[in-house]
Amino acid sequence: MADENRKIAFICSKGNLDMAYPALIMGWAALGNGLDVTIFFTFWGLDMITKARVDHLEIAPVANTSMKMSMMGVNTGNLGIPNIMGVLPGMTAFATSLMHKKMEALEVPPVREYLQMLVDAGAKLYACKMTVDMNGLKKEDFIDGVLDIVTAADFIDMTEGAQVLFI
Amino acid sequence: MATRDIAGKTVQVNEEGFMTNPAEWTKEIAVELAKEEGIPELTPPHWKIVEFCRQSAKDSGKAPTLRSITNGAGVSTKDLFQLFPKGPAKKVARISGLGKPEGCV
Numbered sequence: 001m002a003d004e005n006r007k008i009a010f011i012c013s014k015g016n017l018d019m020a021y022p023a024l025i026m027g028w029a030a031l032g033n034g035l036d037v038t039i040f041f042t043f044w045g046l047d048m049i050t051k052a053r054v055d056h057l058e059i060a061p062v063a064n065t066s067m068k069m070s071m072m073g074v075n076t077g078n079l080g081i082p083n084i085m086g087v088l089p090g091m092t093a094f095a096t097s098l099m100h101k102k103m104e105a106l107e108v109p110p111v112r113e114y115l116q117m118l119v120d121a122g123a124k125l126y127a128c129k130m131t132v133d134m135n136g137l138k139k140e141d142f143i144d145g146v147l148d149i150v151t152a153a154d155f156i157d158m159t160e161g162a163q164v165l166f167i
Numbered sequence: 168m169a170t171r172d173i174a175g176k177t178v179q180v181n182e183e184g185f186m187t188n189p190a191e192w193t194k195e196i197a198v199e200l201a202k203e204e205g206i207p208e209l210t211p212p213h214w215k216i217v218e219f220c221r222q223s224a225k226d227s228g229k230a231p232t233l234r235s236i237t238n239g240a241g242v243s244t245k246d247l248f249q250l251f252p253k254g255p256a257k258k259v260a261r262i263s264g265l266g267k268p269e270g271c272v
Contacts, residue, residue: 028233031248032254033254034254034257034258107235109272116244117237120243120248121248
């Protein structure tokens, strides 16, 4: 099948819980279809592979215009979560736990477990050298599946012929 | 709906070559489809997965996702990808005489 010769690469630049999932879900689908998968973590995306951070990714309701009151079970149609409410202590934790519950209901694994699935299925994970240096991180700060810390030029070299998605 | 002959039987298939009637599936067909997918021989671990998928589809009406296979059949992700290399999602479903898995995980 043609899929077997396809290569796909994701650049994960965000550390919010909701932005962690797109590459995981699409990467898993790509592996299931036989594609070669590479994921490059940069800037806040490093949180996804940092041992101390991966289990604590969050989603904040402040300035998130897509988060509606109705998501909290209040039947108010298109009414958004007011930013003034979003700044209250505990609101980020609340939104995060809500998202965890919704994901769990769909049997979507937590980020750490999802990454392990991808690694076991053959995905190659790399951390971005510049942002690793910027954050004072080291290879041992990352989860086991991370192969190396590489430069942007290395990433460009290793994704020759790949479809690249920036998230 | 197209048909094709596999292992001495005429079965219905869709445009991607997936069987559309799971009741027409036989083990002999699975062996032939596996060869087409580059798996020369179906070993007991292969059969364990195929049989789980058949049962799961019988119960739920749809082909299981990869994660439901690893969880349900008790096989690791690594083993699943080794047994059905280069795209287990489609390969397992096709060999099991089922449609493509519905669901993203």
